[in-house]
Amino acid sequence: MSRQLVVFDFDWSMADQDTDRWVFEVNAPEIRRWMEDNEDKIQFTDMIAHALRDAHARGVTREQLEHALRIMPFHPAMVRAITNLKAVGNTTFFCLSNANSVYISLILKDKGLDSMFTEIVTNPAEWTPEGLLVLRRRVDPNGPQHTCKVGCSANMCKGDELEAFFTRHTPAYDRVVYVGDGSNDFCPALRLRSQDLLLCRTFGGLHKRIAKDGGLKCEVKYWTGAWEVEEVFKTLA
Numbered sequence: 001m002s003r004q005l006v007v008f009d010f011d012w013s014m015a016d017q018d019t020d021r022w023v024f025e026v027n028a029p030e031i032r033r034w035m036e037d038n039e040d041k042i043q044f045t046d047m048i049a050h051a052l053r054d055a056h057a058r059g060v061t062r063e064q065l066e067h068a069l070r071i072m073p074f075h076p077a078m079v080r081a082i083t084n085l086k087a088v089g090n091t092t093f094f095c096l097s098n099a100n101s102v103y104i105s106l107i108l109k110d111k112g113l114d115s116m117f118t119e120i121v122t123n124p125a126e127w128t129p130e131g132l133l134v135l136r137r138r139v140d141p142n143g144p145q146h147t148c149k150v151g152c153s154a155n156m157c158k159g160d161e162l163e164a165f166f167t168r169h170t171p172a173y174d175r176v177v178y179v180g181d182g183s184n185d186f187c188p189a190l191r192l193r194s195q196d197l198l199l200c201r202t203f204g205g206l207h208k209r210i211a212k213d214g215g216l217k218c219e220v221k222y223w224t225g226a227w228e229v230e231e232v233f234k235t236l237a
Ligand SMILES: [Mg+2]
Pocket: 009, 010, 011, 012, 013, 180, 181, 182
């Protein structure tokens, strides 16, 4: 039995929405509008941290944010796909996301998937006793910065994080399957080998970036709905 690793981006890859935007669409559309108008001006993680402080000041509660995460679209086929492949026994699951630890843990627990993931690497977040979610960049802005030239945001280089995971989990996996949609999934995709597989969602920055720049060594399969990921996962068992 070969050793296999499945790496999941979270927003629009494992989940059928974007946590950072959704919680404000549900609870504070005026803050969602502010994000839309400022996305190009502020580093994304810093912008979300600011939006969370703003929401808290306007009276949006921890319970309201948690409720929004629980009702966020998450396809049942994705739950089945992960659960069934995990049950076969030779696959490690790793979540690599630009969202945050609180959002991802809550949703994985809600879907019964929390025990499936060996590691979650994302931006750290924690609740204060007053119900403010304090979000920080994965790469501390006051410390050494990553040196990625592919275009990863300052908060995290997903390619570097993938390599670091490989270093923590030797020997090398026989096959790596990466599920992603965003432009920040292009950097880790470049690190995949010829025997690896990229499952690229058809809408989003990753598809566009592959079309524009290419250079991938791995096989690429395109998908739109989670039911298609479930089909592919059945062939990986
Ligand atoms: Mg994504």
